[in-house]
Every structure is written in C-alpha cells, then in structure tokens.
Amino acid sequence: MVRRAAWTHALDYLLMTLLAAFFLFPVVIMLVSSFKPDDALIMRHMSSGMAFVPTEVSLQNYRDVFANVAFLKALRNSVLIVGSIVVIGLFVNSLIAYGLARFRFRGRALLVSVVIALIIIPFESIAVPLLLIVNRFGWLDTLYVQAIPFIADAFSIFLFYQFFIQVPRDLEEAAVVDGASRFRIYWSVVLPLSRPIIATVTILLFLRHWGQLLWPVMVARSVEVRPLTVAMQQFFGQQPREWGQIMAFAAMITIPVLIVYLLFNRWFVQSIASSGVKG
Amino acid sequence: MQRREARAAWTFSLPALLLLTAFLIVPFVLAFALAFTDQRLIPNPRLPTEFVGLRNFERLLQDATFQRALLNNFAFAAFVVPVQSALALAMAMLVNQRLRGSLVFRTIYFSPVVTTMVVVSAIWFLLYNPTEGFINAFLGAISFGLIEPIAWLQDTRSALAAIAILSIWQGVGFQMVIFLAGLQEIAQQLYEAARIDGANRLQMFRSITLPSLRNTTIFVIISTTILAFRLYDQVKIMTQGGPQNATQTVVYQIERVGFGQLRVGYASALTVVFFLIVLAVALLQRRFLREERTV
Numbered sequence: 001m002v003r004r005a006a007w008t009h010a011l012d013y014l015l016m017t018l019l020a021a022f023f024l025f026p027v028v029i030m031l032v033s034s035f036k037p038d039d040a041l042i043m044r045h046m047s048s049g050m051a052f053v054p055t056e057v058s059l060q061n062y063r064d065v066f067a068n069v070a071f072l073k074a075l076r077n078s079v080l081i082v083g084s085i086v087v088i089g090l091f092v093n094s095l096i097a098y099g100l101a102r103f104r105f106r107g108r109a110l111l112v113s114v115v116i117a118l119i120i121i122p123f124e125s126i127a128v129p130l131l132l133i134v135n136r137f138g139w140l141d142t143l144y145v146q147a148i149p150f151i152a153d154a155f156s157i158f159l160f161y162q163f164f165i166q167v168p169r170d171l172e173e174a175a176v177v178d179g180a181s182r183f184r185i186y187w188s189v190v191l192p193l194s195r196p197i198i199a200t201v202t203i204l205l206f207l208r209h210w211g212q213l214l215w216p217v218m219v220a221r222s223v224e225v226r227p228l229t230v231a232m233q234q235f236f237g238q239q240p241r242e243w244g245q246i247m248a249f250a251a252m253i254t255i256p257v258l259i260v261y262l263l264f265n266r267w268f269v270q271s272i273a274s275s276g277v278k279g
Numbered sequence: 280m281q282r283r284e285a286r287a288a289w290t291f292s293l294p295a296l297l298l299l300t301a302f303l304i305v306p307f308v309l310a311f312a313l314a315f316t317d318q319r320l321i322p323n324p325r326l327p328t329e330f331v332g333l334r335n336f337e338r339l340l341q342d343a344t345f346q347r348a349l350l351n352n353f354a355f356a357a358f359v360v361p362v363q364s365a366l367a368l369a370m371a372m373l374v375n376q377r378l379r380g381s382l383v384f385r386t387i388y389f390s391p392v393v394t395t396m397v398v399v400s401a402i403w404f405l406l407y408n409p410t411e412g413f414i415n416a417f418l419g420a421i422s423f424g425l426i427e428p429i430a431w432l433q434d435t436r437s438a439l440a441a442i443a444i445l446s447i448w449q450g451v452g453f454q455m456v457i458f459l460a461g462l463q464e465i466a467q468q469l470y471e472a473a474r475i476d477g478a479n480r481l482q483m484f485r486s487i488t489l490p491s492l493r494n495t496t497i498f499v500i501i502s503t504t505i506l507a508f509r510l511y512d513q514v515k516i517m518t519q520g521g522p523q524n525a526t527q528t529v530v531y532q533i534e535r536v537g538f539g540q541l542r543v544g545y546a547s548a549l550t551v552v553f554f555l556i557v558l559a560v561a562l563l564q565r566r567f568l569r570e571e572r573t574v
Contacts, residue, residue, distance in 0.1 A: 009378060016373055016384045023388050023448065026402045029413060033405075046408065047416035092294045099291030103284045111292070118299065120561050121307055124509055124530045125554035128537035128546040129306035129313060135320060152298035182287045211395035213512045214530070218538045229397045233516060236401050243405060250398045261393045265386050268393070272453055273460035 027254065028052055034061055034247035042243050061248035069249065070223050074231035077143060077220075081227055082209045084147045086202055092151055093201070094194065097160030098186050102172075112161065118154035124214065131218050145219050146227065150209060156201045159274070163197040164190070200271040203264075210257065228253050310554070313547035320541035328544075335548035345549065348527040355443055355528070356507035363447045364499050367454030372488070374455075375462045385459070389452035396449060400516035403445040407431035432518055435525040442513045442526055450506065454499045461495030462488070494568060501564035505557055529553050 029051050033042045037058040045051050065071050100112055130149060139145040167190065175185045191198075213229045220226045226234070232253065236246060261268055314335055318328045339345055374385040391399065406413045409430040418426040431441040469487050478486075489496075511530040514520060520527040520535070529549060537546025 012373060012376065012378060016378075016381070019370060019373075020384055020387045023391055023452070025413075026399070026406060026448070027390070027394065029406070030398075030402050043408075043411045046405065046413050047411045051413050092298065096292040096295035099288040103288035103291075104281065105285035105288045108288070115299075118303060120558065121303060121554070122505070122509060122557055124511070124533065125310060125550050125557070126303060126306040128533060128543055128550055129309035130302065131538060132309070132313070132318070132320060132543050133306060148298070149302035152295040152302070154299065154303070157295065182291075186291075207393065211397060211512070213397055213515060214534060217515065218534065229395065232397050232401065236404075236516060246401055246405075250401055253398050254394050257393050257395075258390060261390065262386070269385070269389065269456050269459075272389075272392075272456040275457075 025052075027258075030247050030250050030254070033244065034251045035059075036244060037061060039243050042247075061244040062252070064242070064245050065249045065252065068245065069231055069235050071231070071249065071252065073223065074226055074228045075252075077146075077225055078210065078227040078229075080143055081146045082206060085150045085209050086205050088147075089151045089153055089156060089205060090198060090201060093153055093156040094160045094191065094198075095186065097157045098164055098190060100157075101161050101164035102169075115154050115157050115161075119158060121154075127214060127218065134219060140219050141222050141225055142220075143225050146216055146225070149215075153205070155275075156205065159201055159204075160194075160197060163194060167193060196270075199264075199267050200274055203268055203271040204275055310547045310550045313544050314551045316544045316547075317542075318544040318547070320537070320543050331544070335545050338545065339548055339552065344524055344527055345529070345532060347524040348529045348532045351439055351524075351526065352508050352510065352528055355439060355510060356504050358440070359443050359447060359507050360500055360503045362443075363451050363454060363503055364496070366447065367451050367499065368458050368492075368496075370451065370455045371458035371462055372484075375459055385455075388455055391449045392452045394449065396512040397516055399445060399449045400513045403441075403448075404432065404517050407441055409433060433522055435522050438518055438522060438525045442510075442517065446510070446513060450503075454503065457499055458492065458495060461492045465491045497564055497567045501560060504560050508553070508556055508560070529556075 029046075032052055032054045033046075035054055035057045036042050036045070037056060037060040041055070045053070045055070096115075100108060100115070134140060134145050134149075171189050171193070172185050175189050180189075211229060212227075213233065216227050216230045217233065220230060221234075223231075232249060235249060315330060315332060316328050317331050317334075322328065370388055374381040374388070409415065409428055412431075414431070415426075415428040419428065429437055432438050465487065469491075470483055473483050473487060509530055510528045511534065514526050514528055514531045515534075518526040520531055530553065533546050533549045533553065536542050536549060
C-alpha cells in the first residue's frame with residue numbers, strides 16, 4: 001500500500017514537472033535570447049537546447065529598445081491608463097455598489113438586475129460604435145479616450161455589491177448614531193473593511209486592461225499616446241524583425257508583472273477563484 | 280427618511296450610471312441601429328448616411344470572409360474548449376493533492392495568465408519558425424526526425440491550431456484556479472467514505488469529483504467558449520487573418536471592416552451577429568445552472 005502510494009506520487013511529480021517545463025520554456029527562451037546581442041546567433045541557437053543557454057549576457061538589446069521604440073513613453077502611457085482605470089474605477093464602482101447594497105429606494109431591484117445584465121455585453125460588441133462616438137468628439141489619439149470608457153464596469157460593481165451585502169451593519173449603525181454622513185460612513189467605515197474585494201477588483205481590472213489591444217489599436221496609434229501593447233504590435237510588424245530587441249522588449253513588459261505576481265501570488269489566485277462563482 | 284435615502288442612493292449611483300450609459304448602453308444600442316445603415320467612420324458630405332434595411336445582413340450571408348471567420352471561431356472553440364477545460368481540471372487535481380512543492384507548481388502553471396497576450400504571441404511566433412524554430416526542432420528530436428518540420432503559421436492546415444495551442448498555454452492556468460476553488464469545496468469525508476468502501480481513484484473521480492464540480496465545469500466551459508469567440512490579439516500579431524483567411528475571426532473582421540475600411544455600418548452588422556452568438560452561449564449556461572438548482 002505504502003509502496004503504491006509512493007509510486008503514484010512519483011508519477012504525479014513526473015507529470016507536474018513536465019507541465020512546469022511546458023509552461024516555463026517560452027519565458028525562459030525569451031529571457032535568455034534577450035541577452036544575446038546577435039540575431040543570427042539567436043536563430044542558430046533556437047533550433048537546439050542552446051536556446052536555454054545564456055552564452056552571452058549583453059544588455060545591448062535592452063539599450064536598443066530604449067533607443068528605438070520609446071519604451072519609457074509607452075510604459076508611462078500604460079501605467080497612466082491602467083492606473084486611472086483602476087483607481088477611479090474602484091471609487092466609482094464601489095460607490096454605486098454601496099448605494100445598491102445599503103439604501104432602500106424604489107427601483108433598487110431593477111437597477112441591480114440591469115447592472116448584472118450588462119455584464120454579458122463584451123467590449124468587442126460595442127467597439128465600433130464607440131469608435132464612431134469618440135471620433136465625433138475628436139477624442140482620437142489621446143490618453144483619456146483609452147481610460148474613460150472603462151472606468152464604470154458592471155462586473156466590478158457586481159463584485160463590490162456581493163461583498164457589501166455580506167458586511168455586517170453594526171459598525172455602520174454605530175456611525176449613524178454618531179451623526180456621520182452617509183458618504184463619510186462609506187469612506188471611513190466601509191471602504192477600510194473592503195480591502196480583500198478592493199484587491200480582487202484591482203487585480204482583475206489590471207489583468208484585463210494591461211494587455212488590451214483591440215481598443216488602443218483603433219484609437220491610439222501615435223508614439224505620444226500608444227500603450228505598451230500597441231508599441232509592441234507596431235515594433236513586431238516592422239521587417240526585418242530584430243528578434244533580440246523583440247525579446248528584450250517582451251521581457252521588459254513581462255518581468256515586472258511576473259514579479260508583482262510572485263509577491264502577491266495568493267491574492268491573484270483568490271481573485272480569479274472569486275471571479276468564477278458568478279452564474 | 281425614505282426619500283432622503285433614495286436621494287443618497289441616486290447620488291452614489293450617478294457617476295457610474297452616467298458612464299455606463301454613455302460608454303456601454305448607448306454604443307450597444309447604436310450597434311443595432313447602425314447595422315441597418317451604410318454609416319462610414321469619416322462621413323462623406325456628398326454621400327449622406329442612409330437607411331439600407333437588411334442589406335448589410337444579406338451581404339453577410341454572401342461574405343466568404345465572414346463565413347470563414349465564423350467557421351474558424353467554431354472550430355477554434357471546438358478544439359480549445361474541451362482540451363483547455365480537461366487540462367485545467369487535470370492540473371487542478373494534480374496540485375490539489377498538497378504534495379510537497381505543489382504550491383510552486385501551481386504558481387508556475389498560472390504564470391502565463393499574467394503574461395500579456397501580445398507578448399505571448401510574439402514569443403511563440405519565434406518558437407513556431409518553420410526552419411529554425413524551437414518547436415520543430417524539439418518535435419524532430421523526440422521523434423528521431425520522424426516528424427517533419429511544420430510551417431505552423433504559414434500553412435493553412437496548421438495556422439489555426441498553432442494559435443489554439445498558444446492560447447491554451449496562456450489561458451489554462453485561469454481555469455485551473457477556478458477548478459481548484461471548486462475542488463476545495465468538496466467535503467473530504469466523501470472521499471474517506473469511498474476509500475473505506477474500497478473505491479479506487481477512477482471511481483472516486485467519476486462518482487464524487489465530477490458530479491460535485493458540475494456548476495464549476497459549466498462555468499468553465501461557457502466562459503472558455505465566449506473567450507474563443509473573442510479571439511483577436513493573437514491573430515492581429517501573428518497572422519493578420521492569413522494565410523488565405525485560415526485564421527480569420529469575427530472580431531478581427533469587425534476591427535478590419537469598422538476601423539481598417541471605415542465601414543461602420545457593415546461592421547455593426549458583424550457586431551450584432553457576434554453579440555447574438557455570445558448571448559446564446561451565455562443563455563445556455565443559465566439554462567444548465569437552473570436545472571441544477573431545481574434538483
């Protein structure tokens with residue numbers, strides 16, 4: 001019995017290791033290649049195990065990316081866009097969710113079901129009409145056109161709403177007795193209790209918008225306002241491809257996010273898990 | 280009291296409601312209206328926008344590119360949904376055993392999810408290189424040269440499959456975590472009782488794990504199906520719909536027609552069809568979940 005358990009565990013470990021290799025190898029190749037200064041060498045190594053061997057550790061590709069693609073500008077744009085979607089979005093979405101969860105008023109139930117129904121509308125099915133609208137307003141090629149449409153988000157409202165209806169009312173009632181205003185209660189009593197859901201919404205919004213391509217492709221082509229994804233798409237489209245620089249660029253987009261993920265691993269997993277309970 | 284509460288509620292809701300109306304509800308409704316016009320992105324003063332009835336939809340029926348795109352989306356879903364869901368469940372069960380190091384494995388399996396699809400597509404484009412790519416070299420090596428080099432993204436027969444593989448690579452960790460949450464809700468006593476009755480691993484999987492994960496599985500299948508119909512980033516970076524429309528998708532066509540060719544009216548008709556498909560898939564989920572609740 002014991003031996004059989006050990007035997008199946010060995011098999012499990014073998015499977016888990018093979019899967020780990022499968023999920024790691026592209027990222028390792030990206031990183032190793034980004035340090036090889038010669039594209040011909042990268043290609044020669046790519047068809048053998050040498051793709052994993054850092055035969056050279058040069059920062060030339062990284063320097064070239066800074067010089068050739070205005071990396072810092074694209075990074076700044078991405079951070080500004082996603083940062084304002086997350087920060088303003090947390091406020092706006094939690095505010096309405098709190099109103100829906102705590103106040104009794106006519107139309108409350110209807111409003112809740114409208115918000116839940118809106119979750120089903122995928123961005124792809126409003127992209128073209130939205131493009132027409134923002135084009136009329138002359139909003140094209142700006143930073144704010146990439147952020148403002150995404151601040152209010154039905155799914156974030158739903159997550160906050162679900163959280164707020166489970167928070168016990170005792171603390172808020174004590175604050176009411178003390179004469180605090182409703183906004184003050186939301187701001188200084190409820191929000192500080194809401195850290196888990198704030199983390200969840202932040203992570204989900206970040207993952208969704210950091211990698212967004214479809215919308216910025218349509219509204220942000222110029223170097224001044226384009227985010228990292230569009231900068232990568234445009235750089236990747238140039239012929240002949242500079243593979244060393246592409247890999248260095250890819251590494252600079254990926255590694256910071258991977259580090260944040262490793263630091264807050266548990267939060268990421270919990271956020272995704274909690275996004276699955278709807279239905 | 281009641282009225283003051285109502286006023287506060289609407290004040291709290293106002294910013295979100297205004298934004299949702301302007302940037303979600305209005306464009307959503309507009310898509311249905313524009314689908315019946317010949318609206319262009321940059322209007323031509325000599326050719327005012329006109330109501331064209333069902334012409335856009337009639338054209339859709341004869342549009343070979345659209346038919347190919349639709350077919351590709353269905354084929355992509357038919358391949359990705361079962362493979363990705365089954366793989367996610369297997370991975371979730373593997374790391375759920377709490378063997379030493381399973382947390383590390385879980386962390387690794389999830390890491391592609393935080394890697395942006397644009398980046399993933401760029402890396403895999405290099406890996407798929409027909410003459411010098413790592414994947415052909417690897418397949419050749421493990422088969423002792425039996426597997427001939429494949430022109431993954433340049434061959435009409437393999438291009439969509441190539442995109443499907445990297446999509447699974449990037450996305451499967453997400454579904455694994457959803458399954459993991461479902462697995463952890465199953466009472467351990469069920470397994471202990473089954474073990475005492477002498478059930479083996481397969482029997483326990485079939486009569487405890489799978490039935491307990493019913494709702495989770497439906498959620499995973501439906502959300503993966505919807506994701507399959509939203510396929511865009513990989514196509515935009517790697518193939519631009521080619522070769523010969525082999526990787527054309529509905530969303531890619533929406534972007535090309537609406538933004539690339541400025542034909543907003545026709546793109547809106549495509550949008551309406553796309554939304555109806557997503558809606559149908561989502562309603563399917565509702566139906567299955569409701570059945571579960573009445574049991």
